[in-house]
Amino acid sequence: MTATRFRDSARYWRTPLLPGADLLTAEYHDHAFTPHWHDAYTIPVIEDGAESFRYLGSEYVAEAGSVPVINPGELHTGSRAVDEGWRYRVMYAPIEFMHGLAADVAGRAQPLPWFGADVIRDLDLAHRLSRAHRLLEADADQRGGFRGIAADEAGMDSLAVEGALLDALSTLLVRYARTRPEPLRPIANDPRVETMKERLATDMTAPMRVADLADAVGLSPFHATRLFTQATGLPPHAWRTQVRLQRALGPLRAGALVADVAAATGFTDQSHFTRHFRRVFGVPPGRWQSS
Missing domain, CATH: 2.60.120.280 (Regulatory protein AraC)
Structure with a gap:
């Protein structure tokens, strides 16, 4: 059967x-x-x-x-x-x-x-x-x-x-x-990773280049990206997208328009926001909000 x-x-x-x-x-x-x-x-x-x-x-x-x-x-x-x-x-x-x-x-x-x-x-x-x-x-x-x-x-x-x-x-x-156990990898507590996270999360709407992160921690773009990915499990652009999505939840709960939330959290447009939101939450942001 x-x-x-x-x-x-x-x-x-x-x-x-x-x-x-x-x-x-x-x-x-x-x-x-x-x-x-x-x-x-x-x-x-x-x-x-x-x-x-x-x-x-x-x-x-x-x-x-x-x-x-x-x-x-x-x-x-x-x-x-x-x-x-x-x-x-x-x-x-x-x-x-x-x-x-x-x-x-x-x-x-x-x-x-x-x-x-x-x-x-x-x-x-x-x-x-x-x-x-x-x-x-x-x-x-x-x-x-x-x-x-x-x-x-x-x-x-x-x-x-x-x-x-x-x-x-x-x-x-x-x-x-x-x-919670101590991290097995010392890289997880590397202050350079925290510096890059801070730069990525400070202004979600500001454009950001890998070179900007690398300069902030004194590494080449290649080594900065590798260090960040090893520590967080995501490359810088994907990690920033996750932060944007988490920050979008509060305004959505408060009833803000989906298009306004998309713009305020740094997404290119509403369709860009919706595509990423659905991959993480399984529904479009408007439907999530209506609950």
Whole structure:
């Protein structure tokens, strides 16, 4: 019997019960995510099919029932690992929220939580995360007056929904959080890399040449590019594009026009912005914004 092929369909949404977070309910077949990062903890639950992704220099496969957590700021990709594709639910949990929850759970100040690269295979945790995500989506639908499939599950009040969220995320922290290890490569802490990052990120609309970066750190263009790529995993132009995309999210959330956001963050035009945005978030910026 042939498995059902998933379609490329994604819905981003938000909830006041997890302030500052983006949440995603999606399935993918043809779409492949280019190398990118998020300024939040990426906490997915694979519900069906399997996803393949590259992370911290290795290739991984996350199948149904697994939880492939990605730490903030870490490059990763994403594509189907099986013919039918994959379906998942994702919480992009803010750093401040997870850090505060870790301190609440421990009863004292904690270092920033960090998760190992290996895919978490814990069916109990996956069930807790999936249930919390579904209840949050149902609650968000009810608040918005929308009654979809998820809304049929909403038979409890916000206290219970928030309780399921805290239960799921605290279970993740207690079982799998650790302290971030020191970089294995000294190059990751090279001050010349930080100088180049600062130059690239200072003004997103200003034109920039490799020679400008090289002059700032006293290297040739070739050696400056190689040093930067080895340290960050992306060449300077691709790294700058990722910063532009992350900076675009705030104005989009605030309701700014997509064309204005594109111009303010240094993209050539709206179509250029849309093309890069879709590669990272799976939907055009206007649709992401409308959630």
